[in-house]
Amino acid sequence: MSDLVPNGNDVVSELVDLLLDRIHIDKELGQHFLINEKILQRAVEISGAGADSHILEIGPGPGTLTHFLLALGSKVTAIEFDGMVVEHLQRVHSQAIESGQLCLVKGDALHVAWPKDLTHVVSNPPYQISSPLLSKIDNWQNEAKRRDDNELQSVVLLLQEEFASRLTMEFGIASRGPLGINMALNWQCSLDLKVPPHSFTPHPEVHSRLVLLKPRNLMDELDIEVEPRLVKRMVDHAFAERRRKMRNRLKGTPRKIERVPNWNRKIWRQVADKLLSGKEDINLGSGWEDFRPEDLEVNEWLILAQKFEHINNELVE
Numbered sequence: 001m002s003d004l005v006p007n008g009n010d011v012v013s014e015l016v017d018l019l020l021d022r023i024h025i026d027k028e029l030g031q032h033f034l035i036n037e038k039i040l041q042r043a044v045e046i047s048g049a050g051a052d053s054h055i056l057e058i059g060p061g062p063g064t065l066t067h068f069l070l071a072l073g074s075k076v077t078a079i080e081f082d083g084m085v086v087e088h089l090q091r092v093h094s095q096a097i098e099s100g101q102l103c104l105v106k107g108d109a110l111h112v113a114w115p116k117d118l119t120h121v122v123s124n125p126p127y128q129i130s131s132p133l134l135s136k137i138d139n140w141q142n143e144a145k146r147r148d149d150n151e152l153q154s155v156v157l158l159l160q161e162e163f164a165s166r167l168t169m170e171f172g173i174a175s176r177g178p179l180g181i182n183m184a185l186n187w188q189c190s191l192d193l194k195v196p197p198h199s200f201t202p203h204p205e206v207h208s209r210l211v212l213l214k215p216r217n218l219m220d221e222l223d224i225e226v227e228p229r230l231v232k233r234m235v236d237h238a239f240a241e242r243r244r245k246m247r248n249r250l251k252g253t254p255r256k257i258e259r260v261p262n263w264n265r266k267i268w269r270q271v272a273d274k275l276l277s278g279k280e281d282i283n284l285g286s287g288w289e290d291f292r293p294e295d296l297e298v299n300e301w302l303i304l305a306q307k308f309e310h311i312n313n314e315l316v317e
């Protein structure tokens, strides 16, 4: 590790102080730096990463989490947007960069290319990119599956508490929505440490939560096969008006439905009419048409989408 990285217990506060000496905090970049070593250690620990791993870190800031990731012996790729922060990281982690253990990339983590051989993501990212970041991680995993390539083994993120509740659907109906349902297809999402505002400098206004995502394949587990893009369009569309009944929501057509293979607006309407005619058997509780989107469990969305696919196939025949 770099000779410029301070050793001992104070490594976290020293790295943060070194950075604060050099920059003006940019709140628009979500610059809230963790100063509680326990949380950093916990993030590293639950990731399960080790010396063979290649970890992606988004928004390394002072380089504290980076420090603990490097201590595992893992390869780390860290993407940082702020040029002044990048200069700081080049100084404090110069040795790891020279040895090739750390690859520091200046840019927007949502846009720069990620290395193909990643095994983990561990990050305290800026909160304003949480949603597109999770989409990118999920698409990454789908692509890796398609290419039969390295899949991510785990993802550990520090997120805004309310967002973490929606991701894990912690409170059942109250936190059910497109984020949690769509992510549940590929990930077992679980909550870990609660992180109060005073664990950061400067303090954010919100509470935070450490979240662990472990890969899964829910469709395989439930033995249901259906086009995931159809599920996603259906869920997003239904929840656009979460207080209305399913019957009503399904009569409308999801946006961009024609991007899902074998679907267009006309077919959607035909299929929805047929299903809602009441003559079709579907393995959902009776009266499901009068439920609201938030009343359906993840597996019920899969059953519904699968039924849509079946009726579509029958129409074609």
Ligand code: SAH
Binding pocket: 029, 030, 031, 032, 033, 034, 058, 059, 060, 061, 062, 063, 064, 065, 079, 080, 081, 082, 085, 107, 108, 109, 110, 123, 124, 125, 126, 129
């Ligand atoms: N991980 C550090 C810093 C968190 S603050 C810690 O735990 O203390 C968020 C960091 O993300 C800042 O350094 C900010 O400059 C950086 N950042 C903001 N937007 C980014 C983006 N789109 N891509 C990469 N980094 C970004």
